[in-house]
Amino acid sequence: MLKLSKKVEYGLIAIRHIASLNNQISTVKEISDKYNIPNEVLAKVMQKLTRGKLIMSHQGAMGGYTLARSANDISVMDVIGVVEGTQVGIAQCFSEAPENCSIYLNCTIKNPLGKIQHNLEHVFASMKVSEIV
Amino acid sequence: MLKLSKKVEYGLIAIRHIASLNNQISTVKEISDKYNIPNEVLAKVMQKLTRGKLIMSHQGAMGGYTLARSANDISVMDVIGVVEGTQVGIAQCFSEAPENCSIYLNCTIKNPLGKIQHNLEHVFASMKVSEIV
DNA sequence: ATGAAATAGGACTTCAATAGTCGTATTTGA
DNA sequence: TCAAATACGACTATTGAAGTCCTATTTCAT
Ligand code: SF4
Ligand code: SF4
Numbered sequence: 001m002l003k004l005s006k007k008v009e010y011g012l013i014a015i016r017h018i019a020s021l022n023n024q025i026s027t028v029k030e031i032s033d034k035y036n037i038p039n040e041v042l043a044k045v046m047q048k049l050t051r052g053k054l055i056m057s058h059q060g061a062m063g064g065y066t067l068a069r070s071a072n073d074i075s076v077m078d079v080i081g082v083v084e085g086t087q088v089g090i091a092q093c094f095s096e097a098p099e100n101c102s103i104y105l106n107c108t109i110k111n112p113l114g115k116i117q118h119n120l121e122h123v124f125a126s127m128k129v130s131e132i133v
Numbered sequence: 134m135l136k137l138s139k140k141v142e143y144g145l146i147a148i149r150h151i152a153s154l155n156n157q158i159s160t161v162k163e164i165s166d167k168y169n170i171p172n173e174v175l176a177k178v179m180q181k182l183t184r185g186k187l188i189m190s191h192q193g194a195m196g197g198y199t200l201a202r203s204a205n206d207i208s209v210m211d212v213i214g215v216v217e218g219t220q221v222g223i224a225q226c227f228s229e230a231p232e233n234c235s236i237y238l239n240c241t242i243k244n245p246l247g248k249i250q251h252n253l254e255h256v257f258a259s260m261k262v263s264e265i266v
Numbered sequence: 267a268t269g270a271a272a273t274a275g276g277a278c279t280t281c282a283a284t285a286g287t288c289g290t291a292t293t294t295g296a
Numbered sequence: 297t298c299a300a301a302t303a304c305g306a307c308t309a310t311t312g313a314a315g316t317c318c319t320a321t322t323t324c325a326t
Contacts, residue, residue, distance in 0.1 A: 060323025112265040132245040193294025
């Protein structure tokens with residue numbers, strides 16, 4: 001509960017890696033070997049990060065990935081959003097249709113949880129990749 | 134990911150309910166009916182909250198639950214800790230033995246995530262039940 | 267041209283956590 | 297003594313996380 005997924009962690013490690021090499025092109029193999037991350041899992045994370053325009057892919061031999069933006073313009077929040085494909089929602093009613101929660105109408109805590117949600121977003125959004133290089 | 138469990142939500146709703154009635158004794162049935170929460174699930178949550186000394190149980194007929202502390206001395210963090218039985222850990226290495234993470238030694242993000250963890254704890258700890266009554 | 271190195275991406279399995287259900291025992295006030 | 301309440305273990309079902317496997321496509325270097 002309240003744990004980041006491994007995919008998000010792998011994405012952060014990879015992006016930090018590229019940033020730490022001054023945006024030199026890096027391959028999945030290089031990163032998965034260095035950090036001991038399952039190759040295929042990382043590969044798919046990188047593909048999502050590419051589709052999310054946080055990194056750029058370079059196909060073919062000698063290919064790999066570089067950042068698509070400067071490291072201080074990529075936040076942990078960005079990575080979570082892109083990798084998970086959904087916004088952070090501390091409760092069901094924040095990440096899906098409110099009607100999906102069967103007690104939505106009776107719920108007395110959604111407003112306070114909304115405040116917590118807002119604060120959490122701020123925490124994740126204010127941590128930039130440039131700080132962790 | 135990063136979602137509170139229903140159990141925690143139920144616990145918060147129940148504690149807020151009791152607090153809103155000025156610590157009048159309340160039963161599981163009363164609360165589960167009012168908020169449309171599955172009876173048995175709430176019952177077990179209340180038992181955990183009792184063992185965690187956030188509320189007090191009164192057994193037998195005419196029994197029920199009251200708060201064990203004042204509402205401004207119970208935080209969302211307290212409820213999470215008691216209901217989940219474990220501390221909030223945004224990453225595996227914060228909530229279990231670091232060796233359990235196979236990439237712990239190579240991990241380059243545990244320190245920055247530790248900072249995020251610290252900030253999250255503050256967010257959860259600073260929201261007291263008294264604020265949501 | 268051809269082959270190796272790389273990304274792209276779908277299909278699948280495994281495992282653990284979440285959410286809920288059921289049954290029974292115990293306590294206690296009226 | 298009964299009814300109303302808490303206590304608590306065992307079970308099922310569903311979902312999501314994590315990882316594996318396989319094949320296609322792109323592109324550089326020879
Ligand atoms: S409505 Fe209340 S219970 Fe339902 S998801 Fe939102 S916060 Fe949780
Ligand atoms: S060590 Fe790094 S990867 Fe492993 S759990 Fe901690 S943060 Fe996540």
